[in-house]
Amino acid sequence: MAYIARITTGLGVSFATISYLKAVSVWFEPRKFAFAASFLATAAMIGALCAQAPLAYLITLCGDWKMAMLLFSVASLLIAVVYYIVVRDFNPKQPEASSPNNQLKTLDALKEVIKNKNNWLLTFYVGLSFTAVDAFAGFWGNAYFREAYHISREEAASIISMIFIGMAIGSPIIGKLSEILDSRKGVMIFFHIIGTISLSFVLLTKTTATMSAILLFIFGLCLGIYMLSFAIGNRINPIIITATVAAFINTGEPILGAIFDPLIGYFLDWSWTGKYINKAGEVVSQYTSSSDIKYFELESYHFAFTTLVASMIASLVILVMIKDKKD
Structure with missing residues (x-):
């Protein structure tokens, strides 16, 4: 039943991104698409933040997580x-974008999207650049910070939340900047490089908890560029298939995110030193009971996280290959 609930929830929320971007393409001129679309990321990150401390407070207030x-x-x-x-x-004012008479059948629209090489590049770009959020912020980051800085689960979560705060702030700023400069690809390359450098310091070196929070904020701020991928998709495709293009590009994140989660786990296992954490929280060299869990040293995390840095570099290469309409 829980699996069914998660599937139906996923199906329900999947339409939010597509309907929003379609509405933006209908009601805003192409030049303002990037700025208007960027608020979707802000709303999404506010939602992610609400699922942290506010949700915990509400559960305490209600006395029941179900309520x-x-x-x-x-x-x-x-x-x-x-x-x-x-x-x-x-x-x-834009009848060609919203009139039912100008719409294509689903299969015809999908064919139009698939045959455009740039749509594939945009899909892989979004997927690869977002793996750090899916895999690190969503799964491995908390354990890493607790091991690196010997802090509580709540303190580690507060560091990770800086990614979401950065994205919420950065996305509209970058969207407006791209509108002013009338440039998407150039802005994306600039911020992508800064974001990759910031993330690399967090994942591959040991700094301090405060510095990690600052660097992750910068990374999140820079990652706000991912909404410009949809702006490019809107420019290089016929306006009547905007929703199909957005849906296609949006598949990159869940597909590649699902690959990198276990991939990091594989590299952690590969570099594991054979130690465990027992029920008392002590690091031991032998397995003693079913409550023991594997203990990964900091070097193992750094080694495994090279996959995330590699994904950011690979997505930068793909970004350079993408053709904006004005290229």
Whole structure:
């Protein structure tokens, strides 16, 4: 039942990104698409932050996590009702983008998307550049910071949350900058390089908890460029297939993210020194009970995290290969 619930939740939220980007393409001129679309990332990161401390507080207030989740669900439903009432599909100033007479069949639209090489590059770019968020922030980061700086789970989570705060702030700033400069690819390359350097210091060296938080904020700020991928997709494809293009590009993140999570685990196992943490929290050299878990040293994490740095470098190479309409 839990698997079914997670699948249906995923199916339900998958339409949010696509419908938002389609609405932006209908109601905003192409030059302002990047800035308007960037607020999607801000909203998503605010949601991610709400799932941290605010959710924990609500659970404490309700005394039950089920009631807290129910309240979140009701709030989401109310927002959906407001969206349905306020947002309109048809824009008389851009009839070609919203008129039903100009729409393609699903298979025809998908064929148009697939045959454009740049759409594939954008998909892989988004997927590879987002692996650090999916794999590190979402899975391995907490354990890494607890081992590196001997801090609590909550303190480690607060460091990781700097990525989301950075993205929430950086995405609209970068979107506006790209609008002012009328440049997407150049802006993306510049911030991608800075973000990669910042992330590399966190993943491959031991600094301090405070410095790691600052560097992750910078990384998150720079990663706000990923929304410009959708802006490029909007420019290089016919406007009537904007939603299909956005959906196609958006598949890169979950697919590649699902690959890198176990890949990091594989490299951690490969460099494991054979030590365990027992029930008392002590590091021991022999397996004593079923409650023992593997203990990974800092060097093992650094070795495994080279995959994430490599993914950022690979995504930069792909970014250079992408052709914007003005290239």
